[in-house]
Amino acid sequence: MLALSVGDVYSANEKRPAEAAVKTINLWTHSDVTIGEHTVLDASAARYNAGRHGYRIEIQMLGEAVYDNQVNIAAANGSLPCLLEADGPFLYSLAWRGYLQPIGQFLPKSLLDDVLPSILAQGRYEGRLYSLGQFDSGLALWGNRRLLDKAGVRIPTLQAPWTLAEFEQVLDKLSKLPGAVAAIEMGTNTGSSEFFSYAFSPILQGFGGDLIERSHYRSAKGMLDGPQSVLAMTHFQQWFKKGWGKQDVVLTEVNGQRKVVLSRFDQPTSDYFANGRAALSWQGHWQYRWYSQKLGKDLTLLPMPDFGQGIKTGMGSWSFAVSSTCSDPAAAADFLGFLMSVQEIKRMTDVNGAVPARRSVLAKSPLYGERGPLRLYTQQINAGLTVPRPQTPAYGMISEAFSNAAVAIIAGAEVQTELSRAAALIDRDIAENLGYPEY
Missing domain, CATH: 3.40.190.10 (Periplasmic binding protein-like II)
Structure with missing residues (x-):
């Protein structure tokens, strides 16, 4: 499923940016057929496209069974998209081979300070931040x-x-x-x-x-x-x-x-x-x-x-990274920052039931908050009982x-x-x- 284009989300009465000025940022994701994550991600991209003149996010969904292989093939021939999903621990091979670029310099400190330590630990390789995910696992x-x-x-x-x-x-x-x-x-x-x-x-x-x-x-x-x-x-x-x-x-x-x-x-x-x-x-x-x-x-x-x-x-769970061949990493990181906003994380975790990646979302979560039925997962993370792969x-x-x-x-x-x-x-x-x- 592809995200809506700018032409799809602007009403007839709104002024559309000139087509030549709209830069497409491609994102590859793995398929999801059970918990609706892809539907939420498509809606996030549509909201971003509607509100951010100058960039258009297009999402390509690849079958989960072949996803890693397709990513490796594209990496080897230099055809990775700007943004891609990677299951947490498989990120390190891509980073080691030089297929990804660090993203920490593109993201605000206020955001990173609110992200769970487990998410930051998963996204780091050799001391540099290569990815962020909207949720952790329990x-x-x-x-x-x-x-x-x-x-x-x-x-x-x-x-x-x-x-x-x-x-x-x-x-x-x-x-x-x-x-x-x-x-x-x-x-x-x-x-x-x-x-x-x-x-x-x-x-x-x-x-x-x-x-x-x-x-x-x-x-x-x-x-x-x-x-x-x-x-x-x-x-x-x-x-x-x-x-x-x-x-x-x-x-x-x-x-x-x-x-x-x-x-x-x-x-x-x-x-x-x-x-x-x-x-x-x-x-x-x-x-x-x-x-x-x-x-x-x-x-x-x-x-x-x-x-x-x-x-x-x-x-650990799936996260988003920026490829080393991306010609506009700041734009890719801008959409990633949008996905990591409180509202977008809440939308995603309300659907998939995963552990929200930001403390401010966790605190207000009906699932993971103080009286939530899944608060044990939060307690495990806070107590340092989780072990990264x-x-x-x-x-x-x-x-x-x-x-x-x-x-x-x-x-x-x-x-x-x-x-x-x-x-x-x-x-x-x-x-x-x-x-x-x-x-």
Whole structure:
């Protein structure tokens, strides 16, 4: 869907800018068919086009399955648009290769001072700001309070989360409820490798492991396949072996390449939690609308368990960046500043339910404010419990290698073997790129 042009949004009685004076700024976004983000973005562009003489924003939507590949192809041949969306951690590869330009000098300090630290951290690479997003993400446990009460389990809080032992006892109790398909819906039916990295790396970190060492981002060996990570994924595997979580994916090999394949359709009817057949769901903020529609007052949001090293949870989302080939970066940043206005962030997050990227919006949000049903996500961010995905150009390989390992582990593969295989793939990628030195 393309944004309205200037000719579309000016009334017949209004004076239109001369066509020659109107400069087109192109924006690429990934497709969205479930939560209406693209409709909101189109409307934002139309408002901007109507109010800002001299610039016209045109949006091109690319299929999410091919988006990253299309961006990489365009970057390699110098045909990137002025503005583009990038999923947070994949930004670093584009910045490292010189395909993006810093944007901090184009944006007012008053705006940046109001943006969440997590959004700024996600957008920085080598100390420079390359992107901003309208929202952050939230990851926690969704619960069905009726089923939790029926099983007689304690409701955890941020101050008193479930410990590892208590969490596993809870899963065992919930799995025995009448009609239960599983104790917990783990989100494995998404079929998205990035979801696996986003959602399950906090388990590693909760045990004291991680995807890679973070001092220099030079090696995954000894960290991803170290004892803490192995222990974490061994427990993770047991949740499926004991039937507490249900295996929804398989790992196959196609032409020598491992590939994640769904073993059931990714559609609302297959969501055990939404249909009351699982009491917990390991999912993000994006499920709120659907879950609240299905469960009503029974829906509750719970903190992640403390696996021994404190609560750890995910963060980060899609953001906007300016390409290095953009001939008018100030114009592109001007529209980005418009998108980051209080009104536009509110419009977007009212629709997608995500964590607003600015403190001033958060404070007044009916979802995330002091009494909002999703305030736990805000509390997690403010308490410093969120962990950014590794801020390195190697993240693409990190995500792919860990996700494939996680699927194999769910399917019953030997944990140490899979994590060591993943660590070796990551380290080989880093070595082949000479440690990703600065360009």
